[in-house]
Amino acid sequence: MAVDWKLVVDCSDPLQLARFWALALGYEVEDNSALIDRLLEAGAVGENDYTVVDGRKVWRLLAAVRHPDDPVDAASGTGLGRRLLFQAVPEAKQGKNRLHVDLHVGPGQRDAEVRRLTEIGAKVLHRVEAQGGSHVTMADPEGNEFDVQ
Incomplete structure (x- = not known):
């Protein structure tokens, strides 16, 4: 069930x-x-x-x-x-999240979405380029991490 x-x-x-x-x-x-x-x-x-x-x-x-x-x-x-x-x-939040949300915005849309999220209060923490994929790790207004793919 x-x-x-x-x-x-x-x-x-x-x-x-x-x-x-x-x-x-x-x-x-x-x-x-x-x-x-x-x-x-x-x-x-x-x-x-x-x-x-x-x-x-x-x-x-x-x-x-x-x-x-x-x-x-x-x-x-x-x-x-x-x-x-x-x-x-x-x-207050302490340390890195053990659970996070991944936002899948579609091919070619990531940079525009990162800009939009930054405009509404998110911060870019770092960009990850790894074998098999890449994403941008961001933080919401209280520092909770999430990824944009």
């Missing part, structure tokens, strides 16, 4: 990373405002648990992005397919 999954990224600013990765991947930032309203009404969360961005209530410590073609739970705004969840943690 196959297992459903999401990739969870520990970070210090979930809202910033969700915006970055939504732009980087062409994904959509999840809209959890209906869920937040329902939980507020039930007294399950308080005003310190959310903030307002672009007129919508968003979690302070969690933000997710989802593939635009995947289904969404209308009651919560949660994606039911490919998604990344960013959660705030108190400690």
Whole structure:
């Protein structure tokens, strides 16, 4: 039996990373405002648990992005397919990632994509030329490494 999954990224600013990765991947930032309203009404969360961005209530410590073609739970705004969840943690990133995302942008598109990602907040860490392939290792705004192939 196959297992459903999401990739969870520990970070210090979930809202910033969700915006970055939504732009980087062409994904959509999840809209959890209906869920937040329902939980507020039930007294399950308080005003310190959310903030307002672009007129919508968003979690302070969690933000997710989802593939635009995947289904969404209308009651919560949660994606039911490919998604990344960013959660705030108190400690800063230490050392190299043990897991990273590879972006496959297609033949001849890598340099343009690296420029675009740099414009939205990524940094080039190094270029790798190896037997069998090459890629550019980059870092998102919080230093999480990813490769562009």
